[in-house]
Amino acid sequence: MTHDPDRLFAQPLAPVPDFVFNEDVVRVFPDMIKRSVPGYPAIVENIGVLAAHFAQPNTHLYDLGCSLGAVTQALRRHVQAERCRVVAVDNSLAMVERCREYLSAQDSMFQELLPVQVVEADILKLDFQPASLVTLNFTLQFIPVEQRSTLLGCIHQALLPGGALILSEKLCFADASTHELLNELHFAFKRANGYSELEIAQxxxxIENVMQPDSLETHRQRLLDAGFKQVLPWFQCLNFASLIALP
Known part of the structure; x- marks a missing residue:
């Protein structure tokens, strides 16, 4: 499927509205995230590879905050465990509708894919079924800070022994010089991908009032407090990272 280039912030906006996952964002989202998140394609594809290791027969695989279903598609390409079901969840109706279109197109290209259910819902209110894999791919950072521990606790309770949570997030850093340097390098990444200074600033x-990143240390401690026994960083590019948390 084709998608539009991201020009949402190319013209001066006064005032700049808070970021919302609406129809405008959905239309340009594949271009936006590829040009904004260093290593995003590698993270998505390798989540599928990792999932194939942890997925167990007769269990659910959850893609929480699925957006357009890139991770769900990777899960379906790689996971071979029998009688698994992918549950892709997002609270944006625009995202859910387009995600279903993308998954339908994937169905027409491949045979014997895992069944998938795409749900418009608040992930904080989900009734989790026994799961061998849960992914939060750049999702937790949009959840209110005071509700993150509760969500991770619910995920931990749903995960079966031998399963895993894969958590990808933008990071902040306690050391001010490190934080500033990695932010500047991230802006350089965006410039190299064609974004103007105006687009970057706007x-x-x-997004500054909508997305609240945590440090790697905060993520690790929160996961341990939720009951996870081991937290393994498996990917980092600049200030973006992905972790495997084992129940």
Whole structure:
């Protein structure tokens, strides 16, 4: 399927509205995330590879905050465990509708894919079924800070022994010089991908009240407090990272 280039912040906006996952964002989202998140394609594809290791027969695989279903598609390409079901969840109706279109197109290209259910819902209110894999791919950072521990606790309770949570997030850093340097390198990444100074500044303004990153240490401790026994960083590119948490 084709998608539009991201030009949402190319013209001056006054005031700059808070970032929302609406129809406008959905239309440009594949271009936006590829040009904004260092290593995103590698993270998505390798989540599928990792999932194939942890997925168990007769269990659910959850893609929480699925957006357009990139991770769900990777899960379906790689996981061979019998009688698994993918549950892809997002609270944006625009994302859910387009995700279903993308998955339908995937069905027409491949045979014997895992069944998938795409759900419009608040992941904080999900009734989790026994799961061998849960992914939060750049999702937790949009959940209110005070509700993150509760969500991770629910995920931990749903995960079966031998399963895993894969958590990908933008990071902040306690050391001010490290934080500033990695932010600047991230802006350089965006410039190299064609974003103007105006686009970078306006996107930053739009998202600063919506997305609240944590440090790697905060993520690790929160996961341990939720009951996870081991937290393994498996990927980092600049200030973006992905972790495997084992129940």
């Amino acid at each position: 996107k930053r303004s739009a």
